[in-house]
Amino acid sequence: MGKRKKILLSESDMPTHWYNINADLPAAGIQLPPPLHPGTGQPIGPADLSPLFPMALILQEVSQDRYIEIPDEVQDVYRIWRPSPLIRAYEWEKALGTPAKIYYKYEGGSPSGSHKPNTAVPQAYYNMKEGVKRLSTETGAGQWGSALSFACQMFGLECKVYMVKVSYEQKPYRKVMMQTWGAQVVPSPSPDTNAGRAILAQNPDSTGSLGIAISEAVEDAVMREDTKYALGSVLNHVLLHQTVIGQEAIKQLEIAGADWPDVVVACTGGGSNFGGIAFPFVRENVTGGKQTRIVAVEPSAAPSLTRGIYAYDYGDTAKMAPMVKMHTLGHDFVPAPIHAGGLRYHGMSAQVSALKEAGLIEAVNVQQGAIFQAALSFTKAEGILPAPEPSHAIWGAMQEALKCKESGESKTIVFNMCGHGHFDLGAYEAYMANSLPDFDYPEEAIQRSLQALPTVG
Amino acid sequence: MGKRKKILLSESDMPTHWYNINADLPAAGIQLPPPLHPGTGQPIGPADLSPLFPMALILQEVSQDRYIEIPDEVQDVYRIWRPSPLIRAYEWEKALGTPAKIYYKYEGGSPSGSHKPNTAVPQAYYNMKEGVKRLSTETGAGQWGSALSFACQMFGLECKVYMVKVSYEQKPYRKVMMQTWGAQVVPSPSPDTNAGRAILAQNPDSTGSLGIAISEAVEDAVMREDTKYALGSVLNHVLLHQTVIGQEAIKQLEIAGADWPDVVVACTGGGSNFGGIAFPFVRENVTGGKQTRIVAVEPSAAPSLTRGIYAYDYGDTAKMAPMVKMHTLGHDFVPAPIHAGGLRYHGMSAQVSALKEAGLIEAVNVQQGAIFQAALSFTKAEGILPAPEPSHAIWGAMQEALKCKESGESKTIVFNMCGHGHFDLGAYEAYMANSLPDFDYPEEAIQRSLQALPTVG
Numbered sequence A, B: 001m002g003k004r005k006k007i008l009l010s011e012s013d014m015p016t017h018w019y020n021i022n023a024d025l026p027a028a029g030i031q032l033p034p035p036l037h038p039g040t041g042q043p044i045g046p047a048d049l050s051p052l053f054p055m056a057l058i059l060q061e062v063s064q065d066r067y068i069e070i071p072d073e074v075q076d077v078y079r080i081w082r083p084s085p086l087i088r089a090y091e092w093e094k095a096l097g098t099p100a101k102i103y104y105k106y107e108g109g110s111p112s113g114s115h116k117p118n119t120a121v122p123q124a125y126y127n128m129k130e131g132v133k134r135l136s137t138e139t140g141a142g143q144w145g146s147a148l149s150f151a152c153q154m155f156g157l158e159c160k161v162y163m164v165k166v167s168y169e170q171k172p173y174r175k176v177m178m179q180t181w182g183a184q185v186v187p188s189p190s191p192d193t194n195a196g197r198a199i200l201a202q203n204p205d206s207t208g209s210l211g212i213a214i215s216e217a218v219e220d221a222v223m224r225e226d227t228k229y230a231l232g233s234v235l236n237h238v239l240l241h242q243t244v245i246g247q248e249a250i251k252q253l254e255i256a257g258a259d260w261p262d263v264v265v266a267c268t269g270g271g272s273n274f275g276g277i278a279f280p281f282v283r284e285n286v287t288g289g290k291q292t293r294i295v296a297v298e299p300s301a302a303p304s305l306t307r308g309i310y311a312y313d314y315g316d317t318a319k320m321a322p323m324v325k326m327h328t329l330g331h332d333f334v335p336a337p338i339h340a341g342g343l344r345y346h347g348m349s350a351q352v353s354a355l356k357e358a359g360l361i362e363a364v365n366v367q368q369g370a371i372f373q374a375a376l377s378f379t380k381a382e383g384i385l386p387a388p389e390p391s392h393a394i395w396g397a398m399q400e401a402l403k404c405k406e407s408g409e410s411k412t413i414v415f416n417m418c419g420h421g422h423f424d425l426g427a428y429e430a431y432m433a434n435s436l437p438d439f440d441y442p443e444e445a446i447q448r449s450l451q452a453l454p455t456v457g
Helices: A055-062 A072-078 A090-096 A117-129 A143-154 A165-170 A172-180 A194-202 A210-223 A236-242 A244-255 A272-287 A350-357 A368-382 A388-407 A425-432 A443-450 B055-062 B072-078 B090-096 B117-129 B143-154 B165-170 B172-180 B194-202 B210-223 B236-242 B244-256 B272-287 B350-357 B368-382 B388-407 B425-432 B443-450
Strands: A017-019 A067-069 A086-088 A101-106 A134-139 A158-164 A184-188 A227-229 A263-267 A293-299 A309-314 A323-328 A362-366 A412-417 B017-019 B067-069 B086-088 B101-106 B134-139 B158-164 B184-188 B227-229 B263-267 B293-299 B309-314 B323-328 B362-366 B412-417
Touching (some): A017 A244, A017 A272, A055 A117, A072 A117, A086 A244, A090 A101, A090 A368, A101 A244, A117 A134, A117 A143, A134 A143, A143 A172, A158 A165, A158 A172, A158 A210, A165 A184, A172 A184, A172 B425, A184 A210, A236 A244, A236 A272, A236 A350, A244 A272, A244 A412, A263 A388, A272 A293, A272 A350, A272 A412, A293 A350, A309 A350, A323 A350, A362 A368, A362 A388, A368 A388, A368 A425, A368 B172, B017 B236, B017 B244, B017 B272, B055 B117, B055 B236, B072 B117, B086 B244, B090 B101, B101 B244, B117 B134, B117 B143, B117 B236, B143 B158, B143 B172, B158 B172, B165 B172, B165 B184, B184 B210, B194 B210, B210 B227, B236 B244, B236 B272, B244 B272, B244 B412, B263 B272, B263 B388, B272 B293, B272 B350, B272 B412, B293 B350, B293 B388, B309 B350, B362 B368, B362 B388, B368 B425, B388 B412
Parallel strands (some): A101 A412, A158 A184, A263 A293, A263 A412, B101 B412, B134 B158, B134 B227, B293 B362
Antiparallel strands (some): A017 A067, A086 A101, A309 A323, B086 B101
């Protein structure tokens, strides 16, 4: 037998608890500022959130418990694809000519092809347990909508997905995938909500936006007694659920006999796959005396951590979501139409933002041309075809590996490969035909967008 | 922890040898008739095949050794996705209301999304070892072309794929996937070969066929010193490589504490995924006293095992491939354009055919409407979205499970889920819109096609 490439855990090694970083933020000198009501500007309480979320998730959102048990029924569904593999990228190391040791955690084996079901499944479960019959949500490129459709099907819930119209038309197969799991999918703006009807009255040809779709999904949940809303990133409880990724990775590195990682890299949009792999390593830095560098890679077209400011802002364009203290480009900021649709968000998770502000994580931004170049370098060596989102992490890992080549150091690099690119081949085609534009923002544009920030906090 | 759903093997449990059923056919009273030269009608020897295949594969094709060692370099690439999971379909059992215990082996986690890399990887490896620089092949729907592109990339070979033009135009993303792995993909008929040019001269608008594409790929290999040809099914060495599937499944059933299976089900086109899971179970029937029923499920549009005859026929439409004694519908038979493109073949593996003829396996055919119905029943319960090809196996397993419901027996059913359906969502969309036709052949049509059989053997 040759060298050990893939480290698999058995079902019995699957984490039984999620890790809640809120419990360790005080030790890092961080006091997480409370979310504020979008109307009153006052701290929100559970009652404000109960039209949208089941109580179990609201309690997780504000919990200070370090570990929260994963229900058996959720573990049963996780087992369809979890534990996920950790893979040593031997061939890519060779291709890059680096002495670094590169490991990646591969989340593309889930039914919908990304890390999103890690939170969709518990969200559907807790709603089911509290008697909710139906969930509403929005989706852009379709990863989150697919994950929630799958999760709802597993627990017998109906699911309505408001899909940004331009994506609905460009990515019909994502829509069909959601339908195979029984979801109702409509293009947003839709005639099904007041918010949608208002937009259509103004502009019947509107191609929609994530902001509009959120407004529709939230209205749907608020207006119907049997329905609640689900969000795929940003919120504390979402990042909490994703920590199975980092917990598994730590066990797998131990099994592989690897050194404790020098660098952990992940892409960031709202922060969920980043938090998922990074938080357990942040814990070890804060409470275990470790010194892993933790690097967030974001697109130049949505550079909240690298070019935004740390301030209270609305979570959505329509100002219906709570105000959160976070790195933001302003809630009116519409990221350019890059292919990494999952990273096109004006803000950032409050937890990830606070860690950045405290200097516990680093961040860097990159253009999409560079990430597709990195993705092709990776897939030609390793075989697995990445989605554009994790290709940001691949690019980040590649920079670290090339620094090692320069210095001769054989550092251990771990990155999160959060989804496959089977639904993104149009983007690869455009890249290979040299027709993929880069996007950048002059400083004035960002400053202009930041003028719309609320004056609170 | 809840019940055990997914059985994973560690890398050290991965099979180290392929199982060669030729060694055990004599014990089953089977003497495999030799392949005949398409020109002379005489048994072919290694020299006849050497323009097409490297010697290592030719020797495997005729080997009588029971076990053939898997080279370390092949195992290293296998480790990207192997060992593959065996999953207990608890939720689907519940949805079907059956007392049966259903397990499926999931091969969709490979880089190209099916079982095909199990043979593409060793084929590319042995060619590389013998100094071949470039492989040519044909592909229909694209699964095999993707797998070989991936495998060639892993061993530094160039790869040229002749892709049936109608698929090239309908499935551009499969083409892009092959290109991301560095392959050159051309629509067939192409102007790159004599065979292609001749067709184009007659009919510039030809949409191509698998028969034409095979002719082009074979000509490419024969004409160039640096190039050999690769085939994705039918041949003994191809089925040999796939036996990692069944060998792993047997280990996993043991770990799960499952009963020895009563039934093993797989779909059949050329026979490679069927042979992969079934042959190790056939071995136990023949040499180990076991009595597992082994069921092949084929499409009504290409019913070679159920409606063809067992006779010598050409492997391809152009009569360039060897004549093989097999179940065939006649080499002129063009299966209707069902969505399970991987099963559209007029003939059947010689080994699978001989087992059928000897009564060691059963076969049944089914329409595509029924298989999509079964696929949706499966994915709504289990989450994983199957390709149309394994949906035939799903349908077969469902029939067995429903029989158990009737009789109250809790039999153990194992089926091969040989690929995911991420590139087949157009077919699901058509099915859900009730626009998917069934196809059937009157007996006269099959008899007419069988009149073209060669008069040998």
